[in-house]
Amino acid sequence: MTIPTLDATGKVVVVTGGSKGLGRAMALGFAEAGADVVVASRKLEPCEEVAAEIRDMGRRALAVSCHVGDWDQCAALIDATVAAFGRIDVLVNNAGIAPVAPSVLDVSEALFDKTIAVNLKGPLRLTALAAEHMAPGGSVINISSKASLHPTSLTLVYAAAKAGLNALTKATADELGPRGIRVNAIECGTFHTDSLHASLPSEELQARMASNVALGRIAAPDEIVGTALYLASDASSYLTGELILLDGG
Numbered sequence: 001m002t003i004p005t006l007d008a009t010g011k012v013v014v015v016t017g018g019s020k021g022l023g024r025a026m027a028l029g030f031a032e033a034g035a036d037v038v039v040a041s042r043k044l045e046p047c048e049e050v051a052a053e054i055r056d057m058g059r060r061a062l063a064v065s066c067h068v069g070d071w072d073q074c075a076a077l078i079d080a081t082v083a084a085f086g087r088i089d090v091l092v093n094n095a096g097i098a099p100v101a102p103s104v105l106d107v108s109e110a111l112f113d114k115t116i117a118v119n120l121k122g123p124l125r126l127t128a129l130a131a132e133h134m135a136p137g138g139s140v141i142n143i144s145s146k147a148s149l150h151p152t153s154l155t156l157v158y159a160a161a162k163a164g165l166n167a168l169t170k171a172t173a174d175e176l177g178p179r180g181i182r183v184n185a186i187e188c189g190t191f192h193t194d195s196l197h198a199s200l201p202s203e204e205l206q207a208r209m210a211s212n213v214a215l216g217r218i219a220a221p222d223e224i225v226g227t228a229l230y231l232a233s234d235a236s237s238y239l240t241g242e243l244i245l246l247d248g249g
């Protein structure tokens with residue numbers, strides 16, 4: 001038996017929200033593992049910066065501006081990827097937002113629509129379009145959240161959107177499985193990013209959150225990347241429709 005590795009040499013990987021936070025860590029991590037990477041988010045310039053870092057590593061990279069809640073822009077992202085690289089092996093649906101409303105009555109239609117658009121509507125369309133360019137062995141990785149399992153009044157719409165993403169993961173895994181395309185989700189606990197620091201600005205609040213984690217600390221984004229490399233590789237060739245809770249215990 002050949003032991004599968006996490007090597008991603010020659011794979012074409014699309015990462016949404018790839019300009020910063022976890023998406024940036026994913027884009028650089030996949031490049032380090034040998035992949036060519038498409039870095040997408042709304043603002044092109046930060047994507048170009050990540051793409052330049054990837055090219056410095058000797059890989060190919062493409063930066064694309066894409067609002068994932070807009071299906072025409074989703075189509076343009078997939079078209080640009082295929083025009084540049086000829087195929088897609090891995091889609092990481094990472095772009096996400098978590099706006100907070102003080103109460104259910106304060107949830108505006110605009111907040112509801114944009115939270116669902118970025119966390120759920122975009123991933124659905126991108127999965128459908130990307131799968132058309134995937135050969136057997138293709139992998140879709142949805143970045144979900146522990147919030148989907150433990151919703152609170154503060155995470156109301158976000159948690160509902162991520163719970164929808166969990167359902168989407170299972171349903172698309174079912175549909176795409178016969179084509180050899182696997183779909184899985186990572187339900188992340190808390191990790192350090194700008195958006196976390198904006199919502200938990202004080203070290204005291206961060207320490208309180210860390211005290212609820214078995215490992216006693218908030219994760220670094222890099223600590224999520226290994227699981228994504230696993231889900232993209234043959235090491236997980238019989239794993240699909242799974243929601244992996246990655247929260248430090």
Ligand SMILES: NC(=O)c1ccc[n+]([C@@H]2O[C@H](COP(=O)([O-])OP(=O)(O)OC[C@H]3O[C@@H](n4cnc5c(N)ncnc54)[C@H](OP(=O)(O)O)[C@@H]3O)[C@@H](O)[C@H]2O)c1
Nearest residue numbers: 017019021022041042043067068095096145190191193195
């Ligand atoms: N941080 C945490 O503790 C945590 C915990 C659980 C799950 N998650 C999930 O992990 C993922 C990454 O979170 P993060 O903390 O790394 O986020 P982040 O640092 O806020 O970065 C978000 C990324 O998404 C992009 N983005 C935002 N809206 C977009 C849109 N409409 N279309 C395309 N791209 C968009 C942003 O770039 P632009 O502004 O240029 O669009 C940016 O690249 C999200 O799905 C989040 O829900 C995070």
